Each structure stands twice: as structure tokens, then as C-alpha cells.
Amino acid sequence: MPGIVVEPKQQKPETPEDKLLRRLCKVLSDYLDREHIDDIVRAYHFGAEAHAGQFRKSGEAYICHPVTVAITLAEMRMDTRGIMAAILHDVIEDTPVSKKQLGAKFSPEVAELVDGVTKLTKLDNKSRAEAQAENVRKMFLAMAKDLRVIMVKLADRLHNMQTLGAMPPAAKRRIAKETLEIYAPIANRLGMNKIRHQLESLGFKALYPRRHEIINQAVKKARGNRKEIIDTIQGSIQNRLIQADMACTVAGREKNVASIYQKMLHKKIPFSDVFDVYAFRIYCNEVDDCYRALGCVHNLYKPIPGRFKDYIALPKANGYQSLHTVLIGPYGVPIEIQIRTHVMHRMSESGIAAHWLYKSENESNETAQARANEWLRDLLEIQKSAGDSMEFIDNLKVDLFPQEVFVFTPQGGIIKLPRGATVVDFAFAVHTDIGNSCVSARIDKKLVPLQTQLENGMTVEVITASWARPNPLWLNYVATAKARSSIRTYLKHFKQQEAINLGRRLLEKELQSLDLQLDAIDEHRIQQVLSVLKMQSLDELLEDIGLGNKMPLLVAKRIGQEDVQAAVKLDDHESRNETPLIIKGTEGMVVTLAKCCRPIPGDPIIGFFNPGKGIVVHHHECRNSNDVRKKQTSWLDVEWSEEATGDFPAEIRIEMLNQRGTLATIASIISSMESNIENVKVVDQDERVSVDLITLTVKDRVHLANIIRKLKKLNIVLKLTRVKA
Incomplete structure (x- = not known):
């Protein structure tokens, strides 16, 4: 009709949560069927309804948080139930919905995953530290049943760190410290380097904002100054690989601010010295190509002795594989090179997530899965014997910061241990019973004491005895959480x-x-x-x-x-x-x-x-x-008792002539009397006389009297008494 204007129907504006859902579905459509995506959307609507009226400190609707967590996991190609658990991970904790209701609505598997991530509630009479320790302990028990629990938790922690700006300063520092001490090392232990780097950067920025800002500015400035050198080196490496007819890709790698700070701190060096290490990665198609590429770069620039590491033949505990070498490049600057296959690179970025991400490439990801499960089994053994949650956390922290050494069993098996590990750590790594009854060991067929620190490539054979028992002194030099926990x-x-x-x-x-x-x-x-x-x-x-x-x-x-x-x-x-x-x-x-x-x-x-x-x-x-x-x-x-047997320490005070060979003569006499010297202390000494306190082991009073009688007959002994007080 003339004069009547029909206005077009206005569309409802898209909310932030709708945008996030659309983005999630787009990522999921790359690897999931339509019916599985529909299940995930159903979980989203259930979660959105449960969290209705709840908002985060940033002001956005609460459901935005779990959906963002789900997107992070979707980018790792997490399976359907894992994504559903991510969307619902706060439902049990923050809404009236119970685990039983969740299991009935979706599946018991989803309910178990959500329960594993859920924090413990009603922790009466416990400090914040104890409560947090109990949460981590519970999370690890759930992890042992299903590794997806920790993946949801890490993605949850990552988004919490990304939105930390709205939190009060004290809470920021507490959460950042916890992230750097627990969650970033866990991501590292599971080989999830992409998430680890993000957690470390965000944690460092929140804990040390001023330091982060200064180093970040220095990085930007240095990047501009050194771009020409980086391009020259990258071009030279690429040309040499082309000449060798190798289809490899070369890429520059920039250290993140947190790792620069750690290097400055531990090595006590200025920023300029850290950034002088230019870092590049070479990506190859096959393992053989990695070693050929290594030969090419070693021909191009001279390698620095002692700086080559082969993590392909001997992978790290988290499954990481790569060749590392440091070269002296043009202008005398050190160049750090990492050489790996494309599969190894994906493994280094996703780690244990590769179990779901690249199921067709079975060998490497099953190895990562096996390593993670082996680590979790060790942690379960530790948590069973730990006195309380705080002790478990202490043991966990020890286990989360390993620098490995590789040693061999007499049968040729490889045992990985952290740097500084001793024979006792090795014994407990083989089996708890062997650790409990070890008395000494042979390294490369030579007898050594239990406190001997192990080095790469050693062959270790533990000597046990049925009567042997753990010694409290072992706690002073063991380096692994399993050994410490077992001894305690x-x-x-x-x-x-x-x-x-x-x-x-x-x-x-x-x-x-x-x-x-x-x-x-x-x-x-x-x-x-x-x-x-x-x-x-x-x-x-x-x-x-x-x-x-x-x-x-x-x-x-x-x-x-x-x-x-x-x-x-x-x-x-x-x-x-x-x-x-x-x-x-x-x-x-x-x-x-x-x-x-x-x-x-x-x-x-x-x-x-x-x-x-x-x-x-x-x-x-x-x-x-x-x-x-x-x-x-x-x-x-x-x-x-008349049946008292064994070696007992006794102390004698001996005044003797101060001349060459005197102590050796006395030691020889003591040894010939079937005694052993435990300690010698020089009390007083001049040009003529030396006064020593000697602690020796004896069977009984008669044994000691015989030793004293024999020593008194020596011309070099002036006076000898037993110390009784």
C-alpha cells in the first residue's frame, strides 16, 4: 500500500559468548563430525544455563571462560568428551549441578573429567597453602586415571593468566607464583611447550611487571639492531642446505622474556650477553635428514666443543626430541641451532596432547603417552607414602625441574635421572626394594660409595645385602622425589x-x-x-x-x-x-x-x-x-648384652712424634688389628709433637685394649689415652 513503509526486521546483536561459540565450532569442524559438534553445542547450552547470571571480574559472562578453554583444547585437536568437559569444568564447583546429574545428562566419562578438575571444597581448618596442595594432589590422582584432566586444567590456567588484569595485586602475585612453580613445569614435563612458554611469559609479567617491561623494551630495540645479522645467517644456512639438495626449512627463533630473565639470573650475565645467542630451527622431513643437516651447518660454521646434545637418540623425559648445537657465526657471535623433523616439532609444541592430535603417527605419540604414564605412576607411588599434601608438593617440585643424565644398567637398559643424582637415586629408580637394601655399587666395574654422583654414559651395578636398611644420611644427597619419599x-x-x-x-x-x-x-x-x-x-x-x-x-x-x-x-x-x-x-x-x-x-x-x-x-x-x-x-x-656384636666407634687421644710416616704407621697397626679409622682430628701440633684425636671402630672393650697395648709399644707414640668424656 502506498504511504506504508515496512521496516526490515532487526537482527539481534551477536553477544561475545555467541562469537566464541561460533569460533569454537569453526575450529571443531576441521576434525570432528557434525553429530559430535552437536553434542558439544548441547554441553555449551547446558553450561550457559547453569552459569546464567554469573560474571567474571572482567565483567564478561562467566560462560566465556569455559568456551575459551575449550577453544585452546580444540586447537590441540582434543576429542569430543574432552571438549565437553572443558565447557563444563566449573559447573560442579560454581553451580548447584552435581556430578551425578552431569553423568546422567552427558556421560560418566565427562562427569569424571569435570570432577577431576574441580577443586576440593569445604577444606576446614586448612591454610591456603595446604588447601592448594590438597587440590594439586587430588588433580594428580585424577590425572592418573585420565590425562585429559591436566590438559583441561592447563588450558583453564592459561585463560586465567590471560585475564589476570582484573584481579587485585596480591591475588595476581599468588596466582602467578603458583603458575610458575607448578603449572608451567607440569606443561614442560608433559612436553606441551607452547602452553608452557605462554604460562611462563604471563606468570613472569604478573610477578615482575617492571622487569618484564625493561627486558621487553630491550628485546624490541635489539631486534631492530640485529635484523641484518639474523637475515645473513638464515640466508647462509638455507643456501648451504639447498646446495646439499636437502628440502629443509630454516626459521628464526626468538627467546621469550621469561627465559631471557632466567638465563640472566642463573648465569649472572647482562642482557647483551644473553641476546648474543642467535637461535634458529631447521625442520626436516626424516630423521636421517636431521643428521645430514647437522653436518651441513658444522661445515658452514665452527661448532663450540661440548655444546652439542643429541635428544633424538636420547629423548628428554617429556618425550622432546631434537638436535642442539651452538656454532660461532659471522662477527664472532654464537648461533644456537635446533634441528628436528616436522613430527618432532609438533610433538615438542603439543607434547602429550599429540596422543589425540596425531593418532595416525603412532610411534612418537605413544612414546610420549608411555613416558607421561610412567611419570604419573612414580608420582602415585610418592603420594601414597607422603605424610601430607605439603610433603607431596615438595616432592613434586623436585621432580618438575629435571636436568637429565642418562646412565645404563648392567643389562644395557637406560635410566633417566636428574642432574646431581647419586647411586641411591639410581637404586630406587630401578626398584624400591633395591633402594632399601643397597650397600654400595660398581660404576664401570669399579667399586664406589653410595653418595657418588652419576654422569652421562656410566654403567651402574647396585650391590645389595639382605641386612641393609635405608640410612637417614641418604636424605642429604638424594636428588629424586621417589628416593626421598621412599627413604622417609x-x-x-x-x-x-x-x-x-x-x-x-x-x-x-x-x-x-x-x-x-x-x-x-x-x-x-x-x-x-x-x-x-x-x-x-x-x-x-x-x-x-x-x-x-x-x-x-x-x-x-x-x-x-x-x-x-x-x-x-x-x-x-x-x-x-x-x-x-x-x-x-x-x-x-x-x-x-x-x-x-x-x-x-x-x-x-x-x-x-x-x-x-x-x-x-x-x-x-x-x-x-x-x-x-x-x-x-x-x-x-x-x-x-653378652650377645652385643658389631663395630662400635671409640675415640683415643694420641701424642706422637711429628715426623713423616708416623700417621701411616699408626693406621697400619690399627688396620692389622681388624679395626678401621673413621676420623682423624689434629688437636695440637708443633715441630716435634703432634696431638691427634682418632675415632676408630672396635668390637668391644677387650678389642680396644689390645689395640692400645699394641700402639703403646711403638717408639713414635709418646702418650695414648681413651677419651671417655
């Missing part, structure tokens, strides 16, 4: 059992003086005493007695009296039981021989309780024992 666990249980055994002996000794036997006492009476002492079990009470935290005489009297509620006080003049405790000196960590007087079998001895540690045994003539005797409630009579 063993010592914890060993000390506990030893304390229980000693506590039982001490209590039975005191009960005998009251004409009682522990096994014959009524269970109800024992429970009454435990209730009064606020103990859960008899073993707990015995452990407390063995560690010296409770006096066995007082506990025995409490058990022996009719009214266990009555207070028991031991009078200073009350007679003590005269029956001494018999010791062998090999009881373990709950009976220790004092270092001030070094008692040995045959000596008159006295013991006293050191709370938390057990019984410390002194020589009767020790000055320190006089102080102990005054404390009537803390000492007890002890005697050596």
Missing part, C-alpha cells in the same frame, strides 16, 4: 616399630618389679589407663614410652594401682627397680650411643630418656652422665 617412609615406619618394641621391654621391666606381666593384665584395665592418658591404642602408649615421652615406671604404677584415676607421683627417694635394661647397641634409632663418651660393649653404662628420640646411652665416667643422674625420673640402669 621407611624410616618413619622403622623408627615407630623400634620405639614400640623398646617401649614394651621398658614397661615389662617395670611391671616385673610390681609382680605383674603385661600379657596377663586385664584388657579393661589397659583401656582405663589409655583413656586417662588420652591414648588411642596400646601401641601408641608403647611408642611414647620408647621415644622417652613417658616414664615407664609411672605408667607401670598407673596400671598396677586399683584406682587408675588417682594421681601418681614418684618420690625422689622412692626405690627404683634394680634390674637393668639389657641392650645390644643395634636397636636402631630409639637407642643411641652418646658421641661425647662413645661407650662400647664391656663398659659400665647408664641410659637416660631424651623425649622424642628414645634412650641415649653414656659411659659411667662421662661428665654429662653426672648431670643426668641428678634427674631421678629421667635415667635408668642399662647393661650390655
Whole structure:
């Protein structure tokens, strides 16, 4: 009709979340079928409805965050259920939807993945650090079931870091520190270098904004100044490869700001020295081409000795493969070259994600999958024995910063260990039982002590003994989390059992003086005493007695009296039981021989309780024992068992002529008497006389007396006495 204007129907403007969904579907369409994309869209609508009315600190609708996480994973070609879990990863934590509802709506697999990423809630009476440690521990347990859990978590952390601007400064620093300490190293350990570099850069920028800005400006300035040199080098390498008829691609590689800062920090060098290393990558089609390309660049520029690494033959723990070499280029500048195949490059960027990304190229990605699973198995073993979440995190951090050395078993197997690892680390890497019973080792067929640090290419054979047990001193030099965790666990249980055994002996000794036997006492009476002492079990009470935290005489009297509620006080003049405790000196960590007087079998001895540690045994003539005797409630009579065997340290003070060969003569005599010198300390020395303290091992008092008698016959010995205090 004339005069009537029909306005075109206005389209509803596209929201940010709609744009993100469209972008996600576009990426998914490259590798997924239509029906799978429809499932993902269904998950998006469910998530959008669940998060309706929720906004992030930046002001955008909350659903934008999980969709961005899903896009990151889609670019890695994550499978359908992994993408659905990414979209729904905050639904259980931040909305009323339960895991059961999620499983019914989609699938149990999706619900398990989402639950693995979800943080623990209701962590009562725990600090932020403990809560975070517990979350990481839970995440690793979920990872062991399905590696997609950590991939969703890393993509989630990446987007959180990208949108960190809206957070308060304190939260920024906390999140950035956690990212650099935990998540970036995990991405590195799983070979996901692309995500790792982004996390490191964003974490560094948030934690050290000023330093980031200064280095970034310096990089931009240097890039302009050195573009000509970079083009010259790149052109030379490319031409040499063409002349050799090799179809390889050369690309420049720029260090990120975080790695420049780390290099400056660790090597204590200025920025100019770091940026003098020009970095290039050469991409080849086949592995053989990599080695041929290496020959070409070594002919073009001279290599720097000791700077070549072959990670193709010996891949890193995270599956990374490449040839690394450093050359002296034109103008005398160092050039760093990495040579790898296209498949290796994709593996280095995506790491464990390549398991889903390149399923047709089976060999390399299955290796990465196997490596990741092996690492997770080790972590599961550690977390089972870790005392608490904070200890697990400490062990994890040790494991996340490896610089590998490769050593061989006698059968030719390769064992990877972090730089600084010792024979003990190797033993535990082979098997926990071998670690627990190792006594020494042969490296390249030569006997070496357990603290020997391993180097690349060594062949290590561990020597074990059925009687051997882990030593607390090992904790001072082990480098792997598995070894440290295994040693701590063993010592914890060993000390506990030893304390229980000693506590039982001490209590039975005191009960005998009251004409009682522990096994014959009524269970109800024992429970009454435990209730009064606020103990859960008899073993707990015995452990407390063995560690010296409770006096066995007082506990025995409490058990022996009719009214266990009555207070028991031991009078200073009350007679003590005269029956001494018999010791062998090999009881373990709950009976220790004092270092001030070094008692040995045959000596008159006295013991006293050191709370938390057990019984410390002194020589009767020790000055320190006089102080102990005054404390009537803390000492007890002890005697050596006739069956006491082993090597015990004793100390002698020797005045001898200060001339060449004197100490060698004395050492020879001691050795001939079947003793061993543990330590020699020069107390005083002049031109004529030397006064030394020698610690040596003996079987008993008679053995020591024979050694002293033999030494006194030497003309070079002026005076010799045993040190007892």
C-alpha cells in the first residue's frame, strides 16, 4: 500500500559468548563430525544455563571462560568428551549441578573429567597453602586415571593468566607464583611447550611487571639492531642446505622474556650477553635428514666443543626430541641451532596432547603417552607414602625441574635421572626394594660409595645385602622425589616399630618389679589407663614410652594401682627397680650411643630418656652422665648384652712424634688389628709433637685394649689415652 513503509526486521546483536561459540565450532569442524559438534553445542547450552547470571571480574559472562578453554583444547585437536568437559569444568564447583546429574545428562566419562578438575571444597581448618596442595594432589590422582584432566586444567590456567588484569595485586602475585612453580613445569614435563612458554611469559609479567617491561623494551630495540645479522645467517644456512639438495626449512627463533630473565639470573650475565645467542630451527622431513643437516651447518660454521646434545637418540623425559648445537657465526657471535623433523616439532609444541592430535603417527605419540604414564605412576607411588599434601608438593617440585643424565644398567637398559643424582637415586629408580637394601655399587666395574654422583654414559651395578636398611644420611644427597619419599617412609615406619618394641621391654621391666606381666593384665584395665592418658591404642602408649615421652615406671604404677584415676607421683627417694635394661647397641634409632663418651660393649653404662628420640646411652665416667643422674625420673640402669656384636666407634687421644710416616704407621697397626679409622682430628701440633684425636671402630672393650697395648709399644707414640668424656 502506498504511504506504508515496512521496516526490515532487526537482527539481534551477536553477544561475545555467541562469537566464541561460533569460533569454537569453526575450529571443531576441521576434525570432528557434525553429530559430535552437536553434542558439544548441547554441553555449551547446558553450561550457559547453569552459569546464567554469573560474571567474571572482567565483567564478561562467566560462560566465556569455559568456551575459551575449550577453544585452546580444540586447537590441540582434543576429542569430543574432552571438549565437553572443558565447557563444563566449573559447573560442579560454581553451580548447584552435581556430578551425578552431569553423568546422567552427558556421560560418566565427562562427569569424571569435570570432577577431576574441580577443586576440593569445604577444606576446614586448612591454610591456603595446604588447601592448594590438597587440590594439586587430588588433580594428580585424577590425572592418573585420565590425562585429559591436566590438559583441561592447563588450558583453564592459561585463560586465567590471560585475564589476570582484573584481579587485585596480591591475588595476581599468588596466582602467578603458583603458575610458575607448578603449572608451567607440569606443561614442560608433559612436553606441551607452547602452553608452557605462554604460562611462563604471563606468570613472569604478573610477578615482575617492571622487569618484564625493561627486558621487553630491550628485546624490541635489539631486534631492530640485529635484523641484518639474523637475515645473513638464515640466508647462509638455507643456501648451504639447498646446495646439499636437502628440502629443509630454516626459521628464526626468538627467546621469550621469561627465559631471557632466567638465563640472566642463573648465569649472572647482562642482557647483551644473553641476546648474543642467535637461535634458529631447521625442520626436516626424516630423521636421517636431521643428521645430514647437522653436518651441513658444522661445515658452514665452527661448532663450540661440548655444546652439542643429541635428544633424538636420547629423548628428554617429556618425550622432546631434537638436535642442539651452538656454532660461532659471522662477527664472532654464537648461533644456537635446533634441528628436528616436522613430527618432532609438533610433538615438542603439543607434547602429550599429540596422543589425540596425531593418532595416525603412532610411534612418537605413544612414546610420549608411555613416558607421561610412567611419570604419573612414580608420582602415585610418592603420594601414597607422603605424610601430607605439603610433603607431596615438595616432592613434586623436585621432580618438575629435571636436568637429565642418562646412565645404563648392567643389562644395557637406560635410566633417566636428574642432574646431581647419586647411586641411591639410581637404586630406587630401578626398584624400591633395591633402594632399601643397597650397600654400595660398581660404576664401570669399579667399586664406589653410595653418595657418588652419576654422569652421562656410566654403567651402574647396585650391590645389595639382605641386612641393609635405608640410612637417614641418604636424605642429604638424594636428588629424586621417589628416593626421598621412599627413604622417609621407611624410616618413619622403622623408627615407630623400634620405639614400640623398646617401649614394651621398658614397661615389662617395670611391671616385673610390681609382680605383674603385661600379657596377663586385664584388657579393661589397659583401656582405663589409655583413656586417662588420652591414648588411642596400646601401641601408641608403647611408642611414647620408647621415644622417652613417658616414664615407664609411672605408667607401670598407673596400671598396677586399683584406682587408675588417682594421681601418681614418684618420690625422689622412692626405690627404683634394680634390674637393668639389657641392650645390644643395634636397636636402631630409639637407642643411641652418646658421641661425647662413645661407650662400647664391656663398659659400665647408664641410659637416660631424651623425649622424642628414645634412650641415649653414656659411659659411667662421662661428665654429662653426672648431670643426668641428678634427674631421678629421667635415667635408668642399662647393661650390655653378652650377645652385643658389631663395630662400635671409640675415640683415643694420641701424642706422637711429628715426623713423616708416623700417621701411616699408626693406621697400619690399627688396620692389622681388624679395626678401621673413621676420623682423624689434629688437636695440637708443633715441630716435634703432634696431638691427634682418632675415632676408630672396635668390637668391644677387650678389642680396644689390645689395640692400645699394641700402639703403646711403638717408639713414635709418646702418650695414648681413651677419651671417655
